[in-house]
Amino acid sequence: xxxxxxxxxxxxxxxxxxxxxxxxxxxxxxxxxxxxxxxxxxxxxxxxxxxxxxxxxxxxxxxxxxxxxxxxxxxxxxxxxxxxxxxxxxxxxxxxxxxxxxxxxxxxxxxxxxxxxxxxxxxxxxxxxxxxxxxxxxxxxxxxxxxxxxxxxxxxxxxxxxxxxxxxxxxxxxxxxxxxxxxxxxxxxxxxxxxxxxxxxxxxxxxxxxxxxxxxxxxxxxxxxxxxxxxxxxxxxxxxxxxxxxxxxxxxxxxxxxxx
Amino acid sequence: xxxxxxxxxxxxxxxxxxxxxxxxxxxxxxxxxxxxxxxxxxxxxxxxxxxxxxxxxxxxxxxxxxxxxxxxxxxxxxxxxxxxxxxxxxxxxxxxxxxxxxxxxxxxxxxxxxxxxxxxxxxxxxxxxxxxxxxxxxxxxxxxxxxxxxxxxxxxxxxxxxxxxxxxxxxxxxxxxxxxxxxxxxxxxxxxxxxxxxxxxxxxxxxxxxxxxxxxxxxxxxxxxxxxxxxxxxxxxxxxxxxxxxxxxxxxxxxxxxxxxxxxxxxxxxxxxxxxxxxxxxxxxxxxxxxxxxxxxxxxxxxxxxxxxxxxxxxxxxxxxxxxxxxxxxxxxxxxxxxxxxxxxxxxxxxxxxxxxxxxxxxxxxxxxxxxxxxxxxxxxxxxxxxxx
Numbered sequence: 001x002x003x004x005x006x007x008x009x010x011x012x013x014x015x016x017x018x019x020x021x022x023x024x025x026x027x028x029x030x031x032x033x034x035x036x037x038x039x040x041x042x043x044x045x046x047x048x049x050x051x052x053x054x055x056x057x058x059x060x061x062x063x064x065x066x067x068x069x070x071x072x073x074x075x076x077x078x079x080x081x082x083x084x085x086x087x088x089x090x091x092x093x094x095x096x097x098x099x100x101x102x103x104x105x106x107x108x109x110x111x112x113x114x115x116x117x118x119x120x121x122x123x124x125x126x127x128x129x130x131x132x133x134x135x136x137x138x139x140x141x142x143x144x145x146x147x148x149x150x151x152x153x154x155x156x157x158x159x160x161x162x163x164x165x166x167x168x169x170x171x172x173x174x175x176x177x178x179x180x181x182x183x184x185x186x187x188x189x190x191x192x193x194x195x196x197x198x199x200x201x202x203x204x205x206x207x208x209x210x211x212x213x214x215x216x217x218x219x220x221x222x223x224x225x226x227x228x229x230x231x232x233x234x235x236x237x238x239x240x241x242x243x244x245x246x247x248x249x250x251x252x253x254x255x256x257x258x259x260x
Numbered sequence: 261x262x263x264x265x266x267x268x269x270x271x272x273x274x275x276x277x278x279x280x281x282x283x284x285x286x287x288x289x290x291x292x293x294x295x296x297x298x299x300x301x302x303x304x305x306x307x308x309x310x311x312x313x314x315x316x317x318x319x320x321x322x323x324x325x326x327x328x329x330x331x332x333x334x335x336x337x338x339x340x341x342x343x344x345x346x347x348x349x350x351x352x353x354x355x356x357x358x359x360x361x362x363x364x365x366x367x368x369x370x371x372x373x374x375x376x377x378x379x380x381x382x383x384x385x386x387x388x389x390x391x392x393x394x395x396x397x398x399x400x401x402x403x404x405x406x407x408x409x410x411x412x413x414x415x416x417x418x419x420x421x422x423x424x425x426x427x428x429x430x431x432x433x434x435x436x437x438x439x440x441x442x443x444x445x446x447x448x449x450x451x452x453x454x455x456x457x458x459x460x461x462x463x464x465x466x467x468x469x470x471x472x473x474x475x476x477x478x479x480x481x482x483x484x485x486x487x488x489x490x491x492x493x494x495x496x497x498x499x500x501x502x503x504x505x506x507x508x509x510x511x512x513x514x515x516x517x518x519x520x521x522x523x524x525x526x527x528x529x530x531x532x533x534x535x536x537x538x539x540x541x542x543x544x545x546x547x548x549x550x551x552x553x554x555x556x557x558x559x560x561x562x563x564x565x566x567x568x569x570x571x572x573x574x575x576x577x578x579x580x581x582x583x584x585x586x587x588x589x590x591x592x593x594x595x596x597x598x599x600x601x602x603x604x605x606x607x608x609x610x611x612x613x614x615x616x617x618x619x620x621x622x623x624x625x626x627x628x629x630x631x632x633x634x635x636x637x638x639x640x641x642x643x644x645x646x647x648x649x
Contacts, residue, residue, distance in 0.1 A: 100515035100516050100518065115430070117523065117524065
């Protein structure tokens with residue numbers, strides 16, 4: 001009987017090679033090359049409309065790239081067949097922008113559905129798994145609430161609980177702090193750090209929230225909406241002090257210092 | 261101090277009553293001086309900068325706008341000054357502001373700041389030919405999407421038949437309730453009235469031959485073979501097809517469908533299959549009910565207005581129709597059910613990620629659904645005739 005994996009401590013590496021992203025004829029970004037090392041908190045940053053979320057959607061298999069590929073531990077994602085991709089995605093958890101909870105199901109059912117799909121656990125155990133995951137994100141006791149009955153911040157945390165349902169070793173976050181007040185958003189940052197440390201997970205984060213970027217980011221890339229490629233890469237705090245690119249500096253200082 | 265010209269808009273002598281006034285002179289060499297006074301507010305007659313520049317000399321290189329501290333102003337002044345700035349730029353003249361209030365200057369500076377780069381996705385408005393071309397390409401692409409969707413739906417049905425399809429039974433039951441019991445009131449109303457209409461139309465024609473009694477035949481055959489299934493399907497396309505498209509479209513907007521995909525749960529099986537099954541199963545039942553109510557509507561007219569005997573009407577109806585007629589209607593109903601579900605789900609899954617797109621998806625689902633119903637009905641009617649069904 002299959003079981004839910006406990007944190008196995010698998011260290012996962014993601015590599016993006018020569019990736020081009022397009023919508024029809026319009027180039028979003030081109031020649032993207034970067035690697036996310038195990039246990040990184042990797043930030044994809046850039047101005048609105050630069051294609052951050054689109055890049056994430058390419059990495060989790062929702063949009064096929066115009067060119068290039070994404071490698072999970074040296075295994076190509078986009079040349080793999082449907083089953084191979086599913087095997088890779090099985091190790092991945094995604095927190096979507098608004099949580100993307102299935103609105104016709106309660107929080108416990110949302111998590112339960114995922115567990116049920118991939119394991120043969122009996123319903124009582126599945127329910128316990130759901131309760132545990134909800135407790136991890138501070139939502140103990142909300143098992144039977146529908147997504148429409150809880151606040152936006154809680155929906156995001158519930159989405160995170162669902163993303164962790166299968167104990168993934170890679171977690172993707174799409175704009176986790178958008179629409180949250182500073183304190184809630186800070187708590188979410190702490191939670192991300194805590195999960196990374198306790199699960200040994202690799203985290204990829206799409207955000208333009210400077211506070212989060214500096215607080216938890218260990219590595220980053222900056223997508224430029226004009227040159228349409230990566231113009232800076234490295235630890236965000238280091239970039240703040242060392243990066244010469246005026247646009248990156250303006251971004252990291254909220255337009256404060258021009259870099260001149 | 262040579263040529264001073266006074267230009268006024270509104271009442272010239274009555275500055276307090278709302279006149280705008282510009283005095284134009286050339287006190288300095290090469291400078292066109294505009295002295296503004298009066299009330300420069302919105303709603304007062306508006307001067308055009310081009311009129312003022314009529315007075316400029318060829319040798320002028322500068323414009324001096326003298327506002328005066330006591331000028332009454334609002335956006336009306338700013339509109340005029342922006343106009344002046346634009347005109348001056350065209351004539352390659354430099355503009356100086358003298359004595360204009362600090363607030364007005366700042367607002368003007370804000371308004372003249374370089375705007376964001378304008379880059380619309382897709383670029384400029386294409387030519388007529390370009391639009392025809394791109395809409396042809398879009399149609400071809402959507403045809404591929406439709407085919408892919410139908411293909412996936414077929415694979416889903418196959419997986420269902422082999423017992424490998426994954427969807428929640430509770431979801432199926434919920435949809436069954438939505439498209440079954442909850443649709444009864446509207447189906448009752450519509451089909452009863454269709455029966456009434458058929459009886460009326462038939463009675464008027466048959467009366468000419470003194471064959472009013474045949475109204476019963478007409479209504480029962482028409483309802484069972486044709487109108488029961490078709491009217492139910494049209495009601496369901498409007499009621500349920502639109503609802504499916506809106507539900508799935510909203511799930512697309514909320515990234516719920518993406519979430520299913522990344523968890524390896526095929527949306528086709530999880531969302532579309534239960535809806536298709538529910539409609540394919542419930543439509544024949546609804547159709548049977550519709551047949552009965554339509555005949556009741558016909559009987560109401562026959563007995564109430566044409567004074568046919570109730571029992572006579574009943575027996576004529578029984579003689580007129582056979583099980584084949586019912587079968588033809590029920591087969592049609594089942595096909596319509598699947599088509600309505602496919603139209604609704606397809607448009608919902610194709611929906612864009614904005615609220616407007618969800619609305620468009622719902623509308624398009626109804627249109628697609630009704631077109632599919634009528635076209636397939638025509639095909640099946642011919643087919644049944646060939647098969648003598």
